[in-house]
Amino acid sequence: MAPDTNTILPARMLNEFVYCPRLFYLEFVEDIFVHNADTLKGAAQHKRVDAGKGQLPTAKKKQAQSDEKDIRDQKLETLHSRSVSLQSERLGVTAKLDLVEIKDSGNGYSPRVRPIEYKKGAPKEGDEGFEIWDTDRIQLGLQILLLRENNYTCEEGEIYYRETRQRVCMAFDAELETWIETTIAAARKATQGERPPPLEDSPKCPRCSLVSVCLPDETRFLQETGAWRKVDPIQQLTLDMEFPSTNNRLDQGPFVEIPEVRLPTLKPGKDVRRLIAPASDTRALYLNTPGLYLSKKAECIIAKDKGKPVGEFRIMDLQHLALFGPVSVSPALVHTLCERDIPITYFSMGGWFYGMTRGHGLTNVFTRIEQFRNAADPELCLTHARIFAHGKIRNQRTLLMRNHMEPPRKALKLLKYLARSALVAPSLPTLLGIEGSAARAYFENFSGMIKSARESPDSKDENNTQQEFPFHFEKRNRRPPKDPVNALLSLAYSLLARDCTLAAWSAGFDPYVGFYHQPRYGRPALALDVMEEFRPIIADSVALTLINNRMLGSHHFTHAGDSVNLTPKGRKIFFLAYEKRLQSPVTHPVFNYKVSYRRALELQFRLLSKVLTGEIEQYFPFTTR
Ligand code: SF4
CATH class of the missing domain: 3.100.10.20 (CRISPR-associated endonuclease Cas1, N-terminal domain)
Structure with a gap:
């Protein structure tokens, strides 16, 4: 899977290796590339230099040492060639040179050349004036080496830093050559190994284009053993009600070996830097x-x-x-x-x-290989499924506590019990039973979160006609939804499934291979798995906001037979509310920084990918308080 030892390394990748070996691995071995503001700016600035034909005069024979002075003394015309591609079989590297300055005597001897590399930033301020950054040093040094390998006479090169409009020269010597060759060997060796660990508290990370994929501080935090607490799965709650699926009671039998369950916990005083952007600048168009x-x-x-x-x-x-x-x-x-x-x-x-x-997007296969391996193992599927169901039930309970006019004590107690039971369910059918019992308890009390007709008086349509309050909820129904509340819930789940599918793709997963939801034609099973924990806090919450804030009335719904649907105008209001919810900030339960719900979706898939590739020990759900 990793590139073989003979793989040609592009010079740009050696630059990444010097910046951070993990960045090199993610980009070169795992083929992950994400643009950030810096890379977009750099690409735009390179457009001109990339437009060249890339031609150099033929390198014929080396200039004899004794003739070099003569050449220097001649007033030679300087030519420029842009976007020059060179390769060295001996080193196993290629490079694309922004600009090469050529002095060709035309006397049959090899032309003297100087590579000039354009960089968007500023040079490093060293003790003895401005210096070239190490990442630029390797790139420019390699270009000189490649020119020399291709029989051109090249003794130096230059970096042009656009931000400060400075040219900084670099001479080539034996020490630089040794460093370049050692770095090439180290990078090649790294392609055969494991993904390197993230840098620790590094100032490089905030500027790294792959910070949202790498998640350096989050990964390090979750790798610390102190970040996880053991969960006592079953607290013996005294329930004054019958547990709905008596056959599946976990405190009766048949007994199974209960796995140790641990969940990450925020350590007081320990902050994880928020290096990812809290929300995206782009928007969905409906x-x-x-x-x-x-x-x-x-x-x-x-x-x-x-x-x-x-x-x-x-x-x-x-x-x-x-x-x-x-x-x-x-x-x-x-x-x-x-x-x-x-x-x-x-x-x-x-x-x-x-x-x-969608386009090709990520071509990385490592996550998918692990995903398929996990999906083929019933034990591993159950381990992941328990967490998805646990997160969903906890968030259902939170939504009831927050929004119910008289929070139902019995149902809250039952949901707490069921959330913990989900963590130790001995089989998928039992887990489905637990989740079904939780859904029943939740939806039986859902109407308590809807402000009654008395509090939400009948609305008026655009003709100022009084409309009847339409949001009476009895039970969940779908395909087709038979009342306005169910129509809102169904549409919200559909959009959320779409967003989870997109997030799964972005994180390198196949959205159609899940652990909890079984594969079925056209069903994005993995997207539906991770969606479970977000159903109450995104989808149900949008429906309740639209109803309770009286943003919709009966004139926003159409009826056809049994089926109820939103009118085009009603849908527009719905889309706006849904997008607003995805953009709204929420505090991450473990990292304690604010992200939008849309980022939270993406983050959960990225963390799941790290669990599958062994970087962190266990998936944990996104739960709100
Ligand atoms: S975020 Fe930091 S650790 Fe991760 S790849 Fe970038 S520089 Fe390396």
């Missing part, structure tokens, strides 16, 4: 007008209805594009969105999540 046609014009999406332009959206602002019902997209727009890794997701008009189109 389009639900049947018959729309979307095409690309310059850097924008143009939406047309019956041939007339009805909207224009900048592609750079898009996080993803969600299409409801028959909306068409031009092939040119699909190409652009795939190229920029902006997914298009498709839903029925009723909100059923059909599928998605």
Whole structure:
């Protein structure tokens, strides 16, 4: 799986190796690349130098030492060549040189050349003036070495730092050559080993483009044994009610070996640096007008209805594009969105999540290999499934405690018991029974979180007509939802499944292979697994906000036979509320920093990936207090 020892190393990767061996491993071995502000700026600045033809005059024969002075004394014309690609078989490296300055005497001897590398930052301030950073030193040194290997006469090179507009020269010597060759050997050796550990409390991490994948401080925190506390799985709660699935009682039998369960806990006074951005600057675009046609014009999406332009959206602002019902997209727009890794997701008009189109994205296979290995092992599946179900039940309990007008003591007690029972369920069927019992207790009390018709008086529609309060909830029903509350819950779960599917892809998973949800055609089983813990705190919470803040009324719903659905106007209000919830900040239960719910989704998949690849010991759910 790791590149073999003969793999050609690009010079840029050696630069990453000197910056951080883990960054090198993630990019080169695991093939993970994520743009950040620095890399985007660097790519934009490189556009000009990358546009060159990359030609150099032929290197014929080496200049004799005695003739060198003559050459230096000649007033030679200086030529420039941009974007020059070179390779050395002996070293096993390639490099693309931004700019090469050439002095060719035309007398049949090898031209004298100097590589010039462009960097967006500033030089290092050393004791003796401005210096070249080590990461730049290896890159430039390697370029000189490659030019020499290809028979050009090259004694020095130069870095041009754009921020301060400074040129810093670097001479080539034997010490530099030895360091470069030792570094190449070390990098090549690292490709055959394990993923290196994250740097410790390093100032390099905040600027690293892969910080949101690497999660250096979070990983280190979770690797400390003191970060985990043992959970007493079953607290003997005195229940004055019958446990609903008596056959599955864990404090009666049949007894199984109860696994030791540990969950991470925040240590007082111990802060994990928040190095990931709290929220993304980009937004989702929802389009639900049947018959729309979307095409690309310059850097924008143009939406047309019956041939007339009805909207224009900048592609750079898009996080993803969600299409409801028959909306068409031009092939040119699909190409652009795939190229920029902006997914298009498709839903029925009723909100059923059909599928998605996306670019290649991550090509890393390591996480998926471990995912398939875990999914094939019933014991490992059960270990993960217990945590998903535990998180969901805990969050259901929290939502009831927060929002119920008279928090139901019995149900809260039962949910506490069931959450702990989930952690030690002896089998998947038992776990499903526990989860089902919790869902029953939760939805039996769901109506208590809806402000009654008395408190939420009947609303008025756009014609100022009084509308009846429509949000009477008895039980959960779906496919199709038969009342407005169920219509809201179904749509929220559908959007959340979509977001979990996207987050699973981004973290390198196959969303269709799960541990708790069994594989079924077209079902994103892993996305549904991780979604469990987020159902109450994202989806149910959005539905309750819309109802209790009277943002929707009966005129926002349509009825067809048994089925209830939102009107286009109602859907628009819903999408806004849903996106607002995903962007809203929440304190992470273990790392104690604020992130948006959307980032929290992504974070959970990244942590799950670290569990599967053995970097951290166990998955833990995202629970709120
Ligand atoms: S975040 Fe830090 S430890 Fe992780 S790859 Fe980047 S520099 Fe290395």
